[in-house]
């Protein structure tokens with residue numbers, strides 16, 4: 235008797251055709267449209283896109299923390315270990331948040347509660363999810379502070395956030411997020427608000443912790459240097475839609491979507507500074523992001539695209555595989571040369 | 574902290590001096606002759622003149638003010654021209670009902686207002702919020718005496734569960750004291766609750782939009798933990814401040830409430846004193862009320878540090 239063929243294990247996290255909209259004065263604003271991706275155990279997936287493209291909204295919907303009203307998940311599904319999170323009760327979600335799935339935010343200066351001590355804020359999740367008593371939680375919080383390499387950790391335990399620098403606060407945020415050993419860590423631009431040198435330190439720390447904790451990371455960033463260093467796969471979103479996805483090396487070597495190429499500075503532009511192009515940061519593309527509260531016909535990027543042809547303005551290109559695992563939604567993707 | 578407290582206490586002295594000057598001059602300037610009141614209907618002009626001399630009413634303003642302040646500093650608020658007894662004694666006698674009524678009203682106000690404001694902010698824009706704020710507007714725009722009479726009609730006359738009026742000192746037992754106090758304290762408390770609830774809601778709404786509330790939710794905390802532990806503590810400073818301010822409202826409310834419920838407190842004392850033009854008593858009571866207000870607000874300032882570690886003295 236031959237053993238049954240094992241079913242491929244469900245991915246740790248899967249988004250299927252997710253739609254998220256916000257009710258605004260001008261009608262429904264479609265912040266995320268038909269977004270799909272998977273995140274495997276221990277994997278690091280980067281999400282890249284311009285401001286307003288829907289990165290934070292996607293991340294928050296995984297936690298079911300979209301402010302409602304005005305926001306709503308209007309379609310699709312979110313699966314955690316094969317289970318639909320949209321079917322979870324608020325109580326079930328609370329058991330997941332901070333325990334199975336944690337999140338760190340962009341603004342370390344405002345993301346910590348100013349009137350609770352660092353120790354209290356880290357210990358809180360440990361007490362809640364692991365039933366630890368106060369002294370236990372305190373001891374664990376201290377361990378976490380040491381893990382994120384905060385100097386004089388013992389003293390910091392009773393300090394309040396205002397006494398800490400931005401970099402230290404972001405370390406505290408990381409300690410807080412990792413306190414219960416989550417399987418998924420969502421990091422929404424964790425270094426954007428920090429000085430360049432501090433950025434590098436925090437990234438080093440994250441890379442180090444990633445190896446130690448084996449948590450899967452959903453990394454939202456503006457910085458393609460960060461993507462290259464941290465992630466295995468990357469998805470690029472524009473106006474709430476995924477326009478390209480692929481293994482980091484592939485995608486950076488040969489971006490198939492003009493938007494991605496624009497972000498990389500690979501498209502010649504009037505008045506572009508050559509220095510910026512070498513810096514590895516997302517570059518500014520001329521033109522503006524389309525309004526999301528109005529229907530978009532054709533490719534959303536077409537009005538800003540140097541490669542756009544007639545068809546781009548009429549028909550929206552489907553996401554199609556170009557190389558194994560490398561998808562792009564562009565009518566002219568096949569014409570794109572490696573950089 | 575102690576140094577700050579002492580500094581703040583010293584800083585209240587000029588305030589109190591100004592209060593004293595205003596209190597004294599107001600009564601000096603108001604028409605009406607206490608000597609005439611005191612002397613009675615049958616008195617001749619001569620009688621009144623003699624009385625004025627005896628009371629020092631003919632002395633120049635500054636001399637009279639000096640006498641009065643010197644007395645106040647010795648703890649002597651003067652003598653009632655009506656009953657001829659020391660003002661301080663009269664006030665001390667009437668202190669208990671007023672302190673009990675004020676404290677109970679404040680307690681009831683906070684007990685109603687803070688949860689109401691918190692829930693309204695949490696449910697902002699929904700039906701519970703609208704109901705809560707509707708109640709607050711109603712409470713705020715309703716004069717104390719109207720509410721008092723409504724409550725008396727309902728709880729005392731209709732249902733007969735509480736005594737209609739009067740005051741029983743706590744020395745005669747907690748239960749009679751509490752049942753007599755409940756109705757007036759409720760009337761006064763509800764009116765004050767309205768203001769505190771609105772500020773609580775506004776303050777909470779602002780805090781609930783902060784990034785750290787999102788962090789707290791991302792930890793998996795429940796709504797009560799987020800509202801109380803994370804939000805209310807941050808919202809506390811404006812709430813405590815308005816509680817201090819509402820104390821002024823409470824004082825004017827006490828005068829009305831004591832009259833409506835026939836409570837022999839300082840509010841009644843001052844009303845009677847005004848009718849009799851008993852200046853020393855009026856001055857004494859206003860001074861005491863002002864001091865209480867200043868002290869309460871000093872305590873409020875000092876309490877900020879308990880809620881917000883960023884505030885250091």
Ligand SMILES: Nc1ncnc2c1ncn2[C@@H]1O[C@H](COP(=O)(O)OP(=O)(O)OP(=O)(O)O)[C@@H](O)[C@H]1O
Nearest residue numbers: 256265284285286287288289290291292301304526
């Ligand atoms: N609470 C909200 N109410 C209304 N619209 C919202 C709300 N939150 C987000 N949006 C809209 O959703 C869209 C996507 O926003 P999102 O915050 O996900 O962008 P982002 O990619 O994270 O940008 P950034 O790089 O600036 O953080 C934007 O158009 C934004 O205006």
Ligand SMILES: [Mg+2]
Nearest residue numbers: 289290291422
């Ligand atoms: Mg964002």
